Amino acid sequence: MxxxxxxxxxxxxxxxxxxxxxxxxxxxxxxxxxxxxxxxxxxxxxxxxxxxxxGHSHPKVVAAAKAQMDKFSHTCVMVNPYEVAVTLAEKLTAAAPGNSPKKAIFVTTGAEAVENCVKIARAHTGRRGVVAFNGGFHGRTNLTMALTGKVAPYKNLFGPFSSDIFHIPFPMAHHDVTVKDSLKALQNLFKVDLCPTDVAAIIIEPVQGEGGFYAAPPEFLQALREICDQHGIVLIADEIQSGFGRTGKMFAFEHSGVEADLMTMAKGIAGGFPISAVVGKSEIMDAPLPGGLGGTYGGSPVACAAALAVLEVIEEExxxxxxxxxxxxxxxxxxxxxxxxxxxxxxxxxxxxxxxxxxxxxxxxxxxxxxxxxxxxxxxxxxxxxxxxxxxxxxxxxxxxxxxxxxxxxxxxxxxxxxxxxxxxxxxx
CATH class of the missing domain: 3.90.1150.10 (Aspartate Aminotransferase, domain 1)
Structure with missing residues (x-):
């Protein structure tokens, strides 16, 4: 071969x-x-x-997945739940930045986590608009393609996309986009296209992934937090690529001292097993009605067991x-x-x-x-x-x-x- x-x-x-x-x-x-x-x-x-x-095939992660497979591989957490999912939710809500009480849901991919953030934010606010950033990447589903701020190769040939999505520049000093420029563009958006009282959420990667690994300056995230608080907007931290110790903190938002309202988690969560999560403030997470969130494979028990092992490895090593x-x-x-x-x-x-x-x-x-x-x-x-x-x-x-x-x-x-x-x-x- x-x-x-x-x-x-x-x-x-x-x-x-x-x-x-x-x-x-x-x-x-x-x-x-x-x-x-x-x-x-x-x-x-x-x-x-x-x-x-x-790392690939960490012995502790492999052992945890094998042990769970010996018990059962699937029952659907929305039908017959299991302790391993509850334990993982407890640990993730405790690890998320900020002191607010939090809750978690499990889905399967990063794009699903982003979509559910938007659903939760819209249910909580009763609003329609979502603001994202040039160069951002949030997934390959129709809604997350709309949020993604780069056409080729992610959006080309695939429209039309979900409406009520708006983009502003991401601050990049080397490319002459200052924090002031980005904030001014946001205020201009509020005056030209979208009243802030119609904005459900602002979503941002604390370090842009596909966009080139540009870190959002702390003062920019702090300013977004203030704007969101002023207008009742949900601030979403897309930590899919930057989470689980990757940036020198458990989550990259910690570098700014800002607590997001909702955050996405995926990629490094389980050592390669497909699982993702939304973790957010309890009163926001509870906005959707029963049955409004979920998915057949969300919170796979095997992936939950692997994720718990990943958290142990991050701490122990x-x-x-x-x-x-x-x-x-x-x-x-x-x-x-x-x-x-x-x-x-x-x-x-x-x-x-x-x-x-x-x-x-x-x-x-x-x-x-x-x-x-x-x-x-x-x-x-x-x-x-x-x-x-x-x-x-x-x-x-x-x-x-x-x-x-x-x-x-x-x-x-x-x-x-x-x-x-x-x-x-x-x-x-």
């Missing part, structure tokens, strides 16, 4: 819309490493898009602090590279182990170097790496290493990345 033979088979039965970045077929994976069906080893700097924060250390390691080495190539690397940025390097031409933020980013991704597998791109212009490489990665493996992967980068930059001169 080869990667190419499997890719040929896949292309016969998968549509092109669900492509794959690498023609690399995984045989097994352990912690921060992957081995393909041909026996080649890769250092994984993507972790399934920030899903395996505790001190992975939140480890995230800070990983971020410092990557930032130091990539910043040294930036000093050597200031015309090509606009910025190295990170919040914990959510790390990005942005490429431009001639040191100009208005000249994104998308080709270099594409070339790095295209050649990563040959250098034994799994890398992901992102960014409004597709000119950012994001690093999402497992929080359990060793310094030795991280440095080995960075050595390979630097070799790959310098080979491409040198060949383009």
């Amino acid at each position: 080869t990667n190419q033979s499997l890719q040929s088979r896949k292309e016969q039965v998968f549509p092109r819309g669900q492509g794959n970045i690498y023609p690399v077929y995984v045989e097994h994976a352990k912690n921060a490493e992957i081995w393909d069906v041909e026996g080649k080893r890769y250092i994984d700097f993507g972790t399934g898009i920030a899903v395996c924060n505790t 001190n992975l939140i602090q480890r995230s800070v250390e990983i971020g410092e390691l990557f930032n130091k080495r990539l910043s040294q590279l930036q000093q050597q190539y200031p015309d090509t690397i606009l910025e190295v940025r990170n919040q914990g182990a959510m790390i990005a390097i942005e490429f431009v031409n001639n040191g100009d933020p208005e000249q994104p170097n998308t080709k270099l980013t594409q070339d790095i991704i295209a050649n990563a597998a040959q250098h034994g790496l799994v890398l992901l791109a992102c960014g409004f212009y597709g000119n950012v490489i994001r690093f999402l290493p497992a929080l359990t990665i060793s310094d030795d493996i991280a440095n080995e992967g960075l050595d390979s990345f630097i070799t790959l980068f310098e080979g491409l930059v040198g060949s383009s001169k």
Whole structure:
């Protein structure tokens, strides 16, 4: 069996819309490493898009899932519930930032969590409008595509979308969008298109994922909190990519000291098992009527058991602090590279182990170097790496290493990345 033979088979039965970045077929994976069906080893700097924060096949997570499978795999939490789901809800509501009493629901995907946030906010406020941000990513369903602030590839060909969705600029200092600019755009929206008393929610990623790993400045999140309080608007924190220790806090909103009204959780929640959650203030969460929230597979008992194990691993192995250390390691080495190539690397940025390097031409933020980013991704597998791109212009490489990665493996992967980068930059001169 080869990667190419499997890719040929896949292309016969998968549509092109669900492509794959690498023609690399995984045989097994352990912690921060992957081995393909041909026996080649890769250092994984993507972790399934920030899903395996505790590494691939963490023994404690595997054991918890196996133990639950021996008991039962499904009864539907809305029909015959089970203790493991109650325990997980207790732990997540306790872990969520802020002192307000909270409740939780479980669904299956990040997009479902976002959709349910909007449903809950609309039920609570009786309002219709939702404000999101340019460059934001919230999912691939019709409503979450409408919320997503980037057309290609997520929205192209798929309209019409849900109405009453509005976008404003996300503050990005390097691209001349200040906090003041964003807040002014919001006030302009209130004057031109949508009265604030018609706004059900404002949804924001504290660190934009697909948008390029830009962190929202604390003062911006604090200002949004004040605006939402002033007008009775629900503030939604989309923590799907930034949660579970990824940014040096359990959740990225903690960096600003702001308590959101509702928050989405997914990706790193259960070590790869499909489950997501909405956690929010009790009086808001209780707005929908009985039967208004749920889903057949929401709160899978196997995924709940895995999620409880993930929470234990994060605490026992001190992975939140480890995230800070990983971020410092990557930032130091990539910043040294930036000093050597200031015309090509606009910025190295990170919040914990959510790390990005942005490429431009001639040191100009208005000249994104998308080709270099594409070339790095295209050649990563040959250098034994799994890398992901992102960014409004597709000119950012994001690093999402497992929080359990060793310094030795991280440095080995960075050595390979630097070799790959310098080979491409040198060949383009």
